[in-house]
Amino acid sequence: MTDTDIFGKQVPILIRNVSLNGKIQEIYLDGTGMIGAVGEKITDHDAEFIIDGDGATALPGMINMHTHSPMGLLRGYADDMQLFEWLSTKIWPTEAHLTEDDIYWGAKLACLEMIRTGTTTFNDMYFKMESVGRAVDEAGIRACLSYCMIDGGDHAKFESEARIMESTVKNIRSLHNPRVMPGVSPHAVYTVSEEGLAWCAEYAKKEQIPLHVHLSETEQEVADCVAAHGMRPPAWLDHCGVLFEQCIAAHCCWLDAGDITLLAKRGVTAVHNPISNMKLAGNRALPYPEMKTAGVNVALGTDGASSNNALDMFSEMKTAAILQKFFWNDPTVMPAADALKIASQNGAKALGLNAGVIAPGRLADLILIGRNPLNVPFFSTDSNAVYATSGLAVSTTICDGVILMHDGVIPGAEEIMNKAGDVASDLVRRAAQA
Ligand SMILES: C[C@H]1O[C@@H](n2cnc3c(O)ncnc32)[C@H](O)[C@@H]1O
Ligand SMILES: [Zn+2]
Numbered sequence: 001m002t003d004t005d006i007f008g009k010q011v012p013i014l015i016r017n018v019s020l021n022g023k024i025q026e027i028y029l030d031g032t033g034m035i036g037a038v039g040e041k042i043t044d045h046d047a048e049f050i051i052d053g054d055g056a057t058a059l060p061g062m063i064n065m066h067t068h069s070p071m072g073l074l075r076g077y078a079d080d081m082q083l084f085e086w087l088s089t090k091i092w093p094t095e096a097h098l099t100e101d102d103i104y105w106g107a108k109l110a111c112l113e114m115i116r117t118g119t120t121t122f123n124d125m126y127f128k129m130e131s132v133g134r135a136v137d138e139a140g141i142r143a144c145l146s147y148c149m150i151d152g153g154d155h156a157k158f159e160s161e162a163r164i165m166e167s168t169v170k171n172i173r174s175l176h177n178p179r180v181m182p183g184v185s186p187h188a189v190y191t192v193s194e195e196g197l198a199w200c201a202e203y204a205k206k207e208q209i210p211l212h213v214h215l216s217e218t219e220q221e222v223a224d225c226v227a228a229h230g231m232r233p234p235a236w237l238d239h240c241g242v243l244f245e246q247c248i249a250a251h252c253c254w255l256d257a258g259d260i261t262l263l264a265k266r267g268v269t270a271v272h273n274p275i276s277n278m279k280l281a282g283n284r285a286l287p288y289p290e291m292k293t294a295g296v297n298v299a300l301g302t303d304g305a306s307s308n309n310a311l312d313m314f315s316e317m318k319t320a321a322i323l324q325k326f327f328w329n330d331p332t333v334m335p336a337a338d339a340l341k342i343a344s345q346n347g348a349k350a351l352g353l354n355a356g357v358i359a360p361g362r363l364a365d366l367i368l369i370g371r372n373p374l375n376v377p378f379f380s381t382d383s384n385a386v387y388a389t390s391g392l393a394v395s396t397t398i399c400d401g402v403i404l405m406h407d408g409v410i411p412g413a414e415e416i417m418n419k420a421g422d423v424a425s426d427l428v429r430r431a432a433q434a
Contacts, residue, residue: 007411008140010401011048012036018053018368020358022381027058029364033401037360051396051406053368057381059340060356061120061365061399062313063347066212066250066271066301068126069135069143070098070106072113073424074306083218083280091306094431095127102423104131109420110311111139112413117312117391120365120399121347121355123248123271123301125185125212130171136180140404142365144351145172146183146212151196158196165200169207179400181209181351186242188214189225189233197240210246210351213237215270216259217251218282234259243268248350250301252291253277253284260287264294269350272342274319275310276303285327288334299347300339312391317343321386336382363400370395370407 006013012031017024020038028045030036037045071091078090098106103126114122121142124132129145136143147168151158165184172182184204186192192200204211216222216233225233234255237243243266252263252270263270272286291298300320302311317339324334348356355363369375374388397405404410 006049006403006406008402008404012046013049013051013398013401013403014042014045014047015051015053015058015368018056018058019378019381020058024055025058027358027366029398029401031401033364035358035360035362035364035366038358049403051368054371056368056370056395057375057385058358059118059367059369059381059385060344060358061367061397062118062343063299063351063353063356064114064119064122064301064311064313065248065269065299065347065350066273066303067110067122067124067311068304069110069122069124069132070103070126071304071306072109072311073102073106073420073427074304075309077306077428079279079309081280083282084220086280086307093434094428097427097431097434098127100128100131102427103128104135105416105420105423107132107135108139108416110305111135111141112410112416113305113311115139115141115397115404115410116394116413117310117314118367118369118394118397119311119313120367120397121351121353123183123210123212123347123351125187129168133172133175133180137175137177140179140402141399142179142353144181144183144210144212146185146210148185148187149196149200150187150191151193152191153193155193155195158193158199161196162199162203165203169209182207183210183212185212188217188221189236190221194240197237197242201241201244204246205241205244208246210248211242211244212248213242213250215249215252216254217277219254219284222254232256232259234262238262238266246352248299250303251277251282252286253282255287257290260290260294260296263291264296267297269297269299269346271299271301272320273301273303273316274323275316276307278319278323280307285323288324289328289330292338297346297349298342299350300343313343314385314389314391314393317386336380336386339386340382365399367394367398368396369393
């Protein structure tokens with residue numbers, strides 16, 4: 001089999017000469033999307049393709065647990081603003097002009113960027129998610145896709161949003177692709193009514209799918225929630241039934257001790273988005289030390305590419321680790337191993353995926369970081385991956401046992417970049433004319 005034949009096919013693959021947990025190992029992918037064996041010398045195999053890692057580092061694929069994939073179309077469109085002003089004056093007015101085609105090409109661009117930088121799964125919240133589903137299906141990456149409900153407290157709007165939510169779940173399921181999973185997303189406590197939050201919670205539980213929500217991102221959100229409902233946002237979500245084991249809450253910056261206890265008790269996953277929080281100057285970091293002590297499952301996400309402005313989980317891991325040390329004035333907080341775990345295993349746990357670890361019987365979602373100056377010398381895999389490596393150092397990305405990128409090559413990348421650039425310019429032009 002030649003190098004170009006290998007893309008997009010689920011066939012048995014042997015990866016030789018890779019550094020895994022500090023030892024040179026071989027990894028056999030069994031051709032069904034699973035890791036078949038890991039060992040120093042795998043002799044019993046029927047590999048159709050052999051990758052010589054040449055000493056590359058093997059890591060589990062990154063799991064980006066909070067993003068809005070089509071927002072790459074608005075990368076660099078509106079920067080250096082406060083969150084609510086950014087959303088209400090720039091982002092929402094432009095999003096009102098998004099077509100299915102825009103969303104499709106925005107999601108194609110996001111999948112391309114994530115594959116390029118070593119992400120194999122993402123948890124997405126946006127609109128027109130069938131178009132995102134088509135892009136994910138074609139890209140070969142794994143994703144949980146949720147329609148974002150915003151009803152603004154209007155009952156008629158809630159009813160129409162609920163119908164869109166139901167049809168989105170049905171349409172995502174009709175792709176019959178286990179890599180493309182449906183979820184449910186009420187946007188936040190400040191944009192969704194009590195009936196909207198309660199309906200989303202009940203619906204997610206009935207369908208047994210994840211619920212993805214923004215939570216306690218800013219101090220204002222907390223103050224407004226207390227003023228409106230006499231409760232802090234986690235207690236209000238709990239009152240509406242939203243806090244349960246499949247709840248994935250993005251940001252979780254402005255939490256007090258009671259909030260943390262509640263999230264731990266309900267088994268909620270909290271997603272740290274350090275770059276977006278720092279750029280939008282939320283003035284608070286997710287309280288990782290207390291959450292870790294309380295046993296909250298903490299995962300990692302980039303947020304959208306218009307507030308980050310990239311979807312590179314390697315930058316996110318480094319930022320998470322150094323922000324936590326800086327914010328808590330303690331260099332022992334979030335060691336490199338923790339940063340890697342929140343970027344892989346903990347996301348897999350939240351989505352109920354048998355991924356995030358390279359071991360036999362796990363999903364064959366993994367990446368290779370080829371030999372490059374950022375990986376020399378090699379005292380510690382975790383340290384180099386978190387503190388030195390950039391996502392652009394990822395050389396090979398494999399999802400579901402299928403090679404999506406090899407030696408930095410992703411088939412079709414040029415067309416996606418050209419088309420997404422054109423679509424973004426046209427979207428901004430239409431929005432400006434309105
Ligand atoms: C899905 C909707 O959420 C909007 N959004 C993007 N980033 C953020 C954020 O940091 N907080 C709240 N809402 C956000 C996005 O523009 C969509 O409208
Ligand atoms: Zn977000």
